[in-house]
Amino acid sequence: MTTPDHPTPTPQPPVPAAKDRIYRSPMALVAGVLLLVIVGWLGFDALFRGHGRTQWLALAGMILLFPLVIAFTLRPAVFAGDDRLRIRNPFRVISVPWGEIATLRSSFSNEVVAKSGTKYQLWAIPVSLRARKKVERRQARAASDAARGGRSQRVRPVGMNLGGIGGLGGFGGGADADAGSPARADMDQAMADLREIHERRGEAEAAQGEISVRWAYEVAGPALAGAVVLAILLARG
Structure with missing residues (x-):
């Protein structure tokens, strides 16, 4: 029997599991959506406006291409x-x-x-070698601006240093202007997170x-079926 001096402890709710970090390529997603729109537009146009064999070719092509585009871009x-x-x-x-x-x-x-x-x-x-080079150029530019800012601060007369007024930086932007810029390309940062x-x-x-x-049979199956139908149609001429 529970007494006032020894109350029953209140059960604590379970700690929710941490959510997974998800890494995807933004450029692949954009390219996938555009490709699906193009394939769908051309395919349905041929399907509804074409005649005879053209309609079957359009249908087989869409059955083949839709899963492949999704597999390599959105998936x-x-x-x-x-x-x-x-x-x-x-x-x-x-x-x-x-x-x-x-x-x-x-x-x-x-x-x-x-x-x-x-x-x-x-x-x-x-x-992405292009993204890496872009970050390297940004870092080199920031280092160059910081060096120029340091030299100008050494020769600037007393009272002309604007760096302490309202948090303003020097005229060249300096390192502070790029303080929030990423030290790595996005994909390199993702790999660094995974290593950590x-x-x-x-x-x-x-x-x-x-x-x-x-x-992933749900992707390979439809693509294979579309490829088989398309091959049969092309073989029959």
Whole structure:
């Protein structure tokens, strides 16, 4: 029996699980939507305005192209959870516990290398040499502006330094103007985030297990069916 001196403890609500971090390519999403619009526009136009064989070719082409466009643009994503990394590539879904990852490597493509030596490419995090060069140019420009600002501050007479008035920077912008600029390209920053999670969770007991690979038959099946129908129509002339 509960007494006033010993009240029954109130049960605490369960702590919600942390949401996965999701990494996707914005450019791939935009390109995918545009390609779907173009394929749909041309396909439906041929389907409703064409005659005879043209309609069948348009239908088979759309059945083939729609899944492929979705697979290579809208589908790829990387989900980083506390226990495992889930990689959704065009035709496969790979679930890799953090403890089974040997390294995350960036060269001409971003890859996960398992302890067994198997490599899995991260389609959702492509390497962009153009983005890297853009960030390098921005950093070089910021360093040059900072150097010029430092020299001008050394020769500026007392009372002419505007840096302390209302938080204004120097005339050249200086380093403060680019203080909020990213130190890495977006995709390189994503890989840095994944490496940080791997270092932090790689030895956790919950982050151990086996790698699982599942083929995306929901994408490959329709594409294969469209390819077969299209090949039959073209072969029959």
